[in-house]
Amino acid sequence: MEGYKKQWDSGALSAISVFNIFIVMASSNEYSRRILNSPSYAEPCLVHSAKQVLRPDNWVFLTGKDHLAYRRGLNSLFTRRALGIYLSIQESIARKHLSKWLADAEKTSEAQPIMMTARHLNMDTSLRVFCGKHISEEAALEINEKYWAITQSLELVNFPLALPGTKVWKAVQARKAAMRWLELAAKRSKESMASGAEPECMLDEWVQILNDPNYKGRREFSDLEMAMVLFSFLFASQDAMSSGLIYGFQHLADNPDILAKVRAEQEVIRGGNYQKPLTLEMMDQMTYLNAFVKESMRVMPPVTMVPYKTTKAFPISDDYTVPANSMVIPSFYNSLHDPSIYPEPDKLMPERWLDAEGLANQNPKNYIVFGSGPHRCIGLEYAQMNIVLVLATAAVMMDFEHEITPLSSEVEIIATLFPKDGCHLKFTPRNP
């Protein structure tokens, strides 16, 4: 992270070469947004290994109008109606995992890193939200276990051939295993919807929309195609959500005054009844917690860079044109830490988001945690809601104490940002 920071601070545009690949880094808000919003010059290339890991025929590699049309169809999976279906699944998985965290914490007096346990929570949530009962416990466990190989393959540039034993080869094997289960889930969902069942997960919602006589878009999606879409969602979300959640826990544990405000808000919204199931309306009322999550991801943005590739010579500024076929990398950190928009930029201040007239809310173009332009994150509302939901549940169920180590404030980039020590927390039950 320190190396990248130096690079970003060296200029609004700077260049490096990795494995002989010419890379232009953009660190200012203006240039980063220009790359993200210039689809006729630059397209996402994700990381170098992404085509092998995701399969080259995955929809995320579509460009221009084809990409727009495909994505328009997928937007229906994130409507408010759809989010309402996902909410109860998210809550029950969060409660299940947090209860297990508490039970495990009782067995030891030591604080434990949440790096892997938080990742498992996220994976379980994603698989159940996407596939509901159409994926077995065994499948969820296998995908969870193998997914780490995929995360490890997400280096900016990998060894170019997926030879046996390389990180990319291992990731491709993990994808194949996951895809088998996801295809089966798509098939089961279609059968379930054909039998007249009510939609209970994202796949069901999708199948039902496709069957709706008023639906105008494309209707035929094979099991494989649906599985590839779900896999693209897993790929795009697993690391970013884990990063957002882990720093959410760390920031709350390190700021008891903020945690107290989160709890006070929960008390009011839940009317003192901590067993009452959450609704979308209750989620909307969590103004302070939503501001905290937004701020936590500003201070520590899960995704700091998104590699793009120029499709032709790109006149990015008055005096510089990026050559065709170069990597161009918009970076988000400096935008999100710009002191003229976010005074005391390293300080966690949820309040900056509570004032509609304040600098932060008046400059939404700087908040590029979820990107900008035609490839802006499709799951951003769902992601924000999920992190809010897990932290809301944790805040009322448990006390957590951060064991600060020399590495707690150091940042490791494993595709996304993580505290270098994995965030050691000690959990104890809380009965408000």
Ligand code: HEM
């Ligand atoms: C805290 C969690 C998340 C963060 C920080 C995040 C961030 C991002 C960013 C920075 C991009 C690239 C945007 C660009 O190029 O302009 C992106 C794209 C994307 N995200 Fe997310 N994301 C998160 C969660 C999710 C979730 C939960 C899903 C799906 C369920 C998802 C699905 C996608 C997809 C499919 C794309 C590619 C969209 C396209 O190419 O049209 N993300 N995300």
